[in-house]
Amino acid sequence: MTDARPSSRTDKEEQRSASPDFLVLVIDLNPFAWLKNSPSQDGAAAFEAIKTTLTTTMVFLNAHTSMNHGNGLAVYGATNGTAELLYTTATYTEAAKIQKETDVNVCLPFEQVDDAVFIGVRRMLETSCAKDRNANNTVGIVRALSLALCHINRMAETLQLGEHHGLASSTLDTNGPMRRNDGSNPGSDTFRFRIQILSVTPDASTQYVPMMNCIFCAQKMGIPIDVCHLFGEDPVFLRQASHLTGGHYYNLKSLDGLLQVLMTVYLPSRSIRPLLMFPAEDDVDYRAACFCHRRVIDIGYICSSRQRYNDEKVLSLLK
Template identity: 30%
Template sequence: MDEISDNTFIEVHGSDVSNDDPSLLTIVLEVSPEGWFNIKDQTSIMDVVKSLLVFLNGHLSLNNSNQVAFVLSSPAGSKFLYPDTSKTYEEIPLNVTSEETVENSNKSEELSFVTKGMYRQFRVVDETVLSGLSQTMSDITHAQDDKVTGSSRLSGALSLALSYTNRMMKLDQSISTTTASAISSAANISNKESSTAGASSGTNANSYGTSRMKSRILVVTPNDNEDIKYISLMKAIFGAQKMKVAIDIAKLGRKDSSYLQQAADATNGVYLHIEKPLGLIQVLCTAYFIEPSIRPLMILPTNSNVNYKASCFITGKSVEIGYVCSVCLCIMSEIPDRMSCPTCNSHFDEKLIAKLKRKPVVKKRKLDNGSSESSTPAPEA
């Protein structure tokens, strides 16, 4: 609770409170065999997925127009579990025979992971996510070792989530514009004689047309290794900043992730290191359940200890002190052998490289008593 409390209060006027716009919640779950093995004594991936499904159902119940998506990031790649393009999510037609209905119901009972008495929207999401997760875990189990022990694909999963978010925002904006034009035309026909009523109806139409779908992304990962592709992750962060999409991070495991801290801090998201995953559902329903439209009115958990260390563009490892290209700001932990930037191919000045590679010179100075003392001057910048 100490991370949630904050002494900073912001006064927001009543006119700044947004209306009840639809919201898109995208969950990115990283399936890292090594990460989940390290926390096997605390929780399992199935328990975490169950908590996430309850979280998704709660989001859908807030607004009939709310949308959800579920992206799975595994060593074999990233893919959508929901929505699944191979399924139509339609009811059984009424003109089918009883034998076909019984056959379809038997197949659904074999593949079903939830009870049939559940609300249809919740059941579709839960069954699709659980069946896709079961298939992915089976593929990882029977895969080769090089596919299981690969580097993190989290940056690719974030790119998928942002692409889907951009599509949903554009689709929502086009639907809102079409509906607003229809409402405004109908209002003009019915209120030709009343200019005052026409102005008020036009105001309502404009306010409806400017409504846009809000969106946020929740990343759940137990990976403790800093093997995320830094360049791809920073591109995803810049894209989320431009789209005004908050990236929330629920970090499981034993260590913090400096790169994910940067993602949450740069996009005004929430970063929490959950040391006890058994209470994950309580954390999800408090810190991460706040809609983007009302986040300016709430006191969100803050993280003041953000580590902004970068990654070397050559070796891919974290850099404490390194070299930066003056053209493209490429970060390097060592000077390339070809004397040029690995990103923009800008040729470095030979004199400057020679000065950087020059070793410190040991000089001797005479003391007052006639003895000498060696001193190492600081290298030139």
């Protein structure tokens, strides 16, 4: 009789290598950007495009949660100047506790995710559209990215205190995964974090320094930032964020291909990404923004005289 121990050992090794992912999705809901890129700038067409995009995104999120029973998820919405948490599977949040009490027998809460995201998006759009149209220059992506990093960091601290699932200890290694180790089956319950951004808003040079702070934080925590730009010109800062953190950037040519891009480029977990071929990024724009005039520039000069700091011909460049 053939000994089954080698195959059993192989199964355990495969299980350990298939670490669950925790995906933090940031959806750009700036209504003015959607309206600007809609046919004839029609409001009804813009909201229909948002609805179609959300429906496609829900398919992607459901596929993510079904890939691994241990996969986690958090969804943030970003409008003009603000950001809000729409859904999360983190158990320390009040929203997760309410969802858990709804139906404890639900293993993969697809309906809960859909309801929470659609209701939250409707609320954010109603609030955002009520604001002044001049507020469309402010960007909520940076705020949402900061909240996403804080959300991940709080999960790490919660697990380190042994409050998540009653486990004893956890660590966050330099490659990004959060380890929840209670001594049994080590390695099979490792969270590998990543952030996914669906953007539509152009760059704002005033957000350069906050964006760079988020990039440095993500680099230190080992968290890749994936960016899928739905329409318009390439955002310089978000493309830098994706490239510098080891994420993947894709500029979508048409919303009709969104589902295919999400399922082929962004669905694979971090554990198998090194084995896949992704679109090359050879022409990343690394230009910075000047301090005094908040413009993206090619060449900048630093003036030693404070009296000329506001001179239009003198640009202060952040290196």
